Amino acid sequence: MITTVLALVAGAVVGLALGGLGGGGSVLAVPALIYLLGFSPSAATTASLLIVTATTATALYGHAREGAVAWRTGALFALAGIAPAFAAGTLADHLPQPALTCAFSxxxxxxxxxxxRPAPGTPGRTRTHPGAAAGAGAGLGAVTGLLGVGGGFLAVPALTGVLRLPMRRAIGTSLLVITVNSLTALAARTGTADALDWAVVAPFTGAAILGARDGKRLAARLSGPLLRRIFAYVLLAVAAFMLVDAVALRA
Structure with a gap:
């Protein structure tokens, strides 16, 4: 019962971040699965991919209905990330756990x-730069495949700062990219999902999907910069904790 409650709470927090910020929530999913719910790093990254895929696909549908997705730009990002996501997903199971934990930290x-970092200035006319989109998409795919994170925290700044998308469309477009990358990384891990504890993964995923809907509403009511700062400090604390843990494992 306690495990189920922890899964629901963690899933809700992940969903709130994904829905409100367009990324970052999946970075919390892996440490929550490892330190709160007892998953190994390898199992946690696979479970995170499942959770992120379901959550972002659901959130993407809502953004698409509102016309907040730049499909051409998102397609360039996603296509460039498919091969790196698959290759990194295959590699992840062969890395030692301390190395995986350090990389995630x-x-x-x-x-x-x-x-x-301060948000970029008001974007000008939206233009798709194929080289920039492909380069960012390839890096994003590799990160998603290796560590089981969506990478929206990398995609949104690239979409706003490099490709000049307005923040609202950048968030929606990042969800498209995350969905494609996560599905590709999952395909590279065929068979590893069979060993997951579905009694934990299922409520975690359900709470994340519901949380993403609430996160979108929360972002409309609260100050965006304030939300980002709070979440950033939480992530710094998580990164420090995981680094200490990885060093302890190697000792």
Missing amino acids: AIAALAAVRML
């Missing part, structure tokens, strides 16, 4: 730094 810290 670094990504969580990077996500926090990204969120603490």
Whole structure:
């Protein structure tokens, strides 16, 4: 019963972040699965991909209905990330757990730094730069495949700062990219999902889907910069904890 409650709470927090910020929530999914729910790092990354795929696909539908998805730009990002996501997903199971934990700690810290940076200025006319979109998409796919995170914290700044999308459309478009990358990474891990504890994964996923809907409403009511700062500080604390844990495992 306690495990189910923890899964529901963690899923709701992940969903709130994904729905309200367009990314970052999946960075919390892996440490929650490891430290709260007892998953190994490898199992946690696979479970995270399942949770992220279901949550972002649901959130994407809502954004698409409102016309907040730049499909052409998102398609360039997603196509560029398919091969790296598949390759990294295949590699992930062969890495030692401390190395996987260290890498995840670094990504969580990077996500926090990204969120603490000032938002880019008002975008101008939206233009799709194929080279920039492909490069960012390939890096995003590799991160998703290896660590089981959606990478919206990388996609949203690229979409706003490099490709000049308005924030609202950047969030919706990042959900498209995350969905495709996560599905690809899952395909590379065929068979590993059979060993997951579905009594934990199912309520976690359900709470994340519901949380994403509430996160979208919350973002409309509260200050965006305030939400980002709070979440960034949480991520920094998670990154520090995981780094200490990884060092302890190697000792």
